[in-house]
Amino acid sequence: MVESSSPLSPEVLSRLSGLKVQVQRVVEGVLAGLHRSARHGVSIEFAEHKEYAPGDDPRHLDWRVLGRLDRYYIKKYEDETNLQASLALDMSGSMGYGSGPFTKAEYAALLTASLAALVLRQGDASGLILLGGSRPTHLPPVARPEHLGDIVQAIEAARAQGPTDLQQAAKIFVERSRRRGMLVLLSDLFDPAPDVLASYKMVAARGHEVVVFHVLDPDELDFPFEDPSQFESMEDERRVLAFPREVKQAYLKELQVFMDQTRRSLAEAGMCYELVRTDEPPHQPLIRHLTRRKAVRRWS
Amino acid sequence: MELTFSQPGLLWGLLASALPLLIHLINRHRARRRPFAAVDFLLRVQRRSARRILLKQILLLVIRTLLIALIVLAAAGPLLIPVLAAGDRGPTTSALVIDRSLSMRATRERSSTDLFGEAVERARQKVGALVPGDRICLLAAEREQEVISPCTESQALLFEGLDAIEASGCGWGRSDLVAGIERAAALLAEEPDRARKIVILSDGAAHAFGTRAPVYPAGLSPPEIVLESVRAEDPIDNHAVSQVEVRPAGRYVEISARFVHFASQPSSRDLSAEVLLEGKSAARGFVQLSPGAVARKVFTLESPIGAEQLGELRSETDRLAEDDHRLFWLAGRRFVQALLVNGDMRPVLHQDELFYLEHALAPDRVGAAIRFTTITPDHFKPESLQGARVAVMANVREVSPQALESLRGFVSAGGGLLLSAGSQVDVDRSNRILGELLPWQLRDVVELGPLEDDGSRRKGIGFGAVQLDHPVLSLFSGAERKALSTVRTRRAVVLETGQENDRRRVLMRYANGMPALVEGRLGAGRVLLFTSTLDRDWTNWPARATFLPFLQQAVSYLSGRLDDLPPPEIEVGAGVCLPRLDEADGMRVLSGGSVEAELGIGDIQAGAFVYTGASRPGWYAVQQMAGGKSLSGRTVPGFIVHPPAAESDLRPVDPEALQRQLGRSRLIVVAGGDGAARSLSGRLLLLALALVLFEAVLIRR
Known part of the structure; x- marks a missing residue:
């Protein structure tokens, strides 16, 4: 977390018009952060x-x-030389939730575009898989810097809506990849399908690198509600009446179990997991991931 | 037992116990719609813990509802009251006998209320719990039984009676609860045939029941008797000042106080006591008390000079404070001024006529009660008697006619005169000039007793009959009587004695029957004539030990000081006989400055006024009245009323002994606080507190 006055804080970034500008700011932040790092x-x-x-x-x-x-x-x-990164962005209805300046979808979009910029900046190919809505949008990985504009345009056109189907991204990635590549998933992972990560394990088993940015809102992590509320699903008609003070502990416990299982399951399959809070500056999860990735490479 | 509430109006607050349910329903209705991404988890939680959450919600609702209800109930003052009549016995008439004797003034442990107040409160609770169809009558039992309310079903009448008895307060007399039972039985006998019960609200002290069995009206089966003790469980250890005696001892006075300790345990420390005169502390001391024992403490004070006064002996107070102090009467030391006329003054002191007299009247000259002036007959003037209460004419041949006239007037007005014989006395002359001052005329001077062996002088004779009931001679009524036997009188004046009456009489005779000491009356005054000498010329009495007290007593008697009777002392409720002046036709009894009673001719018995209305301890002054005007004269100034001694013994009655005493009446003893209404407020609040804790735990889970 950084203070809201930080130039990379979600509050400040949200005031910048256009995803591209925001991406530029985040990429600068990432590069500056990496320069400061001992292992740049x-x-x-x-x-x-x-x-x-x-x-x-x-x-x-x-x-x-x-x-x-x-x-x-x-x-x-x-x-x-070999990197072909496909960035899978979850734009389902649940990603439309946001208690701060960014919804989860907006925040994940910013991360996706920033990652694409970083990949393209070093001459690698970057593609986009947009999940949500009636059918997913797929931009194949291309190593041209101007491809970033296509990616940003596609992201900006997307709206968080519809049910979640994360397996689509894995399926598209597997079908379209001709060589070893990287699949980056940015999602809240709120997919009602059982064992939603099974297809991603298959991707990893094929030798691809899979990275999951688990994007969650602070409300979902802390459940700070007090008043009796009718909680309504953002993807379908499900709703539940609850007294937050009575269910808070059980909810947090349930969420923690889910996150632990996910983290463990991904780690077992050799996938990277990065929990992202939408109230933290977007460059930080990227720096965290890149730093960890280099460390893993060094020791492997 | 029946449940009642001291503040039943507050029970409306029970409606507030519906608040938690209302709040719950309102919350459900007002639940905010909130889009939320992680509904899956909430649904899972709901599925998994729906029953637990529902149970918790129900439990919380119940707890909160109970909590409010308990607080409201506690505020309404719930009381569990023993019901007078058993429900399955049909209609019952109960007589509530409230003990209002002095011992009921004892305070309850850890409470400012006295036992009487507690008894009235319990009676009020019983009336409040009166079952329809049952009847109650109210009595107050002291030395006399007072019907406060006849048997009635009306709670209003009964409460009115209780208000009245509470307003009049506890009494000061001793109780007679057997008489109370009899009076209650008489009231119950007038009731239609139904279950009857006598409930005695008392301190349960044994003294209140005496020893006799109650006598019930003919045809009345012995009612059930419930003795409900209004004292707490603990025994009441009570000490009392039971007696104060005042004994003059020369210039000092001894105040002897007796303390009684009615206790089962020895006192942990000595009891402090104090003598108060005119409201000021005159002496202090400590007394060691043992359980059930009597202790004495003697305070010695310098006898105050002046008029008599009320004193008070006060010990530190216990729970029955009324018997921890006691009034006493202290006669002040008053000087008697005497004029001594010396008819045979001699240059040799021990040969002087008044040598022995002067030493007898003022034995040490310090603190002497008699002060005198000595003159010769030549110097006896009318003004010589000014200020004197007693005149002594010792062996006087003659005085001036003016002096004699003043002496006659002095005696007639109440003065005292002591005459003695001697060599200077001429029988004829004395008869002529003294005249009516003499009880009997003088006849001659005679020798007494056989001659000594050498014939030089008479052996003399001793005293014969002595009127030991006379104030002057009563001090020889004991062993001292023998001391008089050593007196020998060789010469004396023979009197022309005649019939004795209340104006003149012989108080002491010689062994041969001749009068030795006679008393006469003139007007309001008294005359004592000793037929021998006050020196050793005719008798050896001045050299004997009995001479000194005799003269002291004789002068005191002549001055009227012995007539000052101490005021009578009685207990509350007892009668007192008050001496009456001859001309008095009434008496006014005053207490605390206000008139307590007016006694008339009808209250005179055996020549004295009889008063029986002293209802509280203290000092009662009296005024003799004649024709509506107050009289002055020698009589008692008043009387002291003490608390009944028996009331100090608060040791409880033995139930088995009381059952034997009551005969066929079934006795139920409700000891200590069993009969009292039990307040449930504290327990309800404790339960509420437990619920609060339980709720806190439940919320945290």
Whole structure:
């Protein structure tokens, strides 16, 4: 959590017009955060050389080759060379809930776009799978920087509505991927289907990297309600009358069990899990994930 | 037992116990619609804990409803009252006998109310719980039984009677509960045939029942008797000042107080006591008390000079404060002024006529009760008698006619005169000049007793008959009588004695029957004539130990000081005989400055006024009246009324002994607080507190 006066706080970001601007701010925040980190750098394993072209990061110039051959080559790293990231954004009705400046959908959209920008920025391919509504929207991974505009446009056009069907994303990813890739899911995981993560385990079993950003609102995590309320589902007609003070403990316990099971289940399948609160600055979960990912790579 | 409420109006507050249910229903109705993403979890919680939540809600509702109901009930003052009549016995008539004797003034343990107040309160509770069809009559029992209310079903009348008895307060007399039972039985006998019961609300002290069995009206089967003790469970250890005696001892006075301790346990510390004179502390001391024992404490004070006064002996108070102090009468030390006329003054002291007399009247000259002036007959003037109460003419031959005239007037007005014989006395002259001052005329001077062996003088004779009931000679009524036997009189004046009457009589004779001491009356005064000398010329009495008290007593008697009777002391309710002046036709009894009673001719018995109306302890002053005007004269100034001594013994009656005494009447003893209404407020509040705790625990779960 950061103070609301922070330039990356949800309150401040929400006042910026346009997802693209917000994404730019978040990406800057992520990069600044990574620079401050002791283990900065996106990738650590050298894979091959590539002839320099305008747009490439001059930091990656191989000065030794330049001195020996007098030609400009860029060092390519393992991750960067092979990464095809598909970002699956849950835009079901439940994602429309928000107690702060952002709904979960808006917050997840910002994270998705920021991730896409980061991926495209390092020359990798980034695609988008939008879940929700009547049928999912799929933008295949493309490694062109201008592809970010397509992604942002698709996200901005989407509205949180309809039931949740998270398996769709796994299915689309598996059907469309021709090589090892990365599937990033941003969702509240409130899918009524039993064992919703089974299909993602299959994805991971096929050698793909799966990352789950579990996006939850503070209200869902803390259940701060007092008055007797008629709680209504945001995806269907289900409703329940409850006295919050009487059900709070049981609800929190139930939620905790769900989160623990999810985290354990994902970890067992080799997937990454990142809990995201919509009241924290959006760059923080990204930094947390990237830092952890590098650490995992180093030790694996 | 029956449940009643001291504030029944507050029971309307029970409606408030519906509030929790109302609030619950309103909350349900006003439940806010709230879109929520994680409804799944709530549904799961609902499914899993629906029964538990419902049970909890119901429990909370019940607890909150009960909580309000309990608080309202506690505020309404619920009381469990023993019901007078058993429900299955049909209509019952009960006589409530309220003990209002002095012992009921004892305060209850840890309470400011006295036992009498508690008895009235319990009677009020019983009347409040009166079952329709049952009847109650009310009596107040003291030394006399007072019907407060005849048997009635009307609670209003009974409450009115109880208000009246409460307003009149507890009495000061001793109780006679057997008489109370008899009076109650007489009331019940007038009732139609139904179950009868006598309920005695008393301290349950044994003294109240005496020893006799009650006598019931003919045809009345012995009623059931319930003795309900209004004291708490604890025994009441009571001490009392039971007696105060005042004994003059020269210039001092001894005040002897007797304390009684009616207790089962020894007192942990000594009892402090104090003598108060004119409201001021005159002496203090401590007394060690043992259970059931009597203790004495003697306070010695310098006898106050002046008029008599009321004193008070006060001990530290206990729960029955009324018997912890006692009034007493203290006669002040008053000086008697005497004029001594010395008819045979001598230059040698021990040969002087008044040598022995002067030493006898003022033995140590310090604190002496008699003060005197000595003159010779030549110096006896009418003004010599000014201020004197007694004149002594010792061996006087002659005085001036003016002096004699003043002496006659002095005696007639109430003065006292002591005449003695001697060598200077001329029989004829004395008869002539003293005249009516002499009880009997003088006849001659005679020698008494046989001659000594050498013939030089007479052996003399002793005293014969002595009027020991006379105030002057009563001090020789004991062992001291023998001391008179050593007196020998060799010479004396023979009197022309005649018939004795209340104006003149012989008080003491010699062994040969001759008068030795005679008394005469002149007007309001008294004359004592001793037929021998006050020195050792004719008798050896002045050299004997009995001479001193005799003269002291004789001068005191002549001054009238012995006539000052101490005021009578009685107990509350007892009769008192008050001496009456001859001319009095009435008496006024005053208490605390106001007239308590007017006694008339009808109240005279055996020459004294009889008063029986003293209803409370204290000092009662009296005024003799004649024709509506108050008289002055020698009589008692009043009388002291003490609390009844028996009332100090608060030890409870033995139920078995009382049952034997009551005969066929079935006795039920309700001890201690069993008969009292039990307040349930405290218990209800405790229950409410437990519910609050339970609710708190339930909410947290």
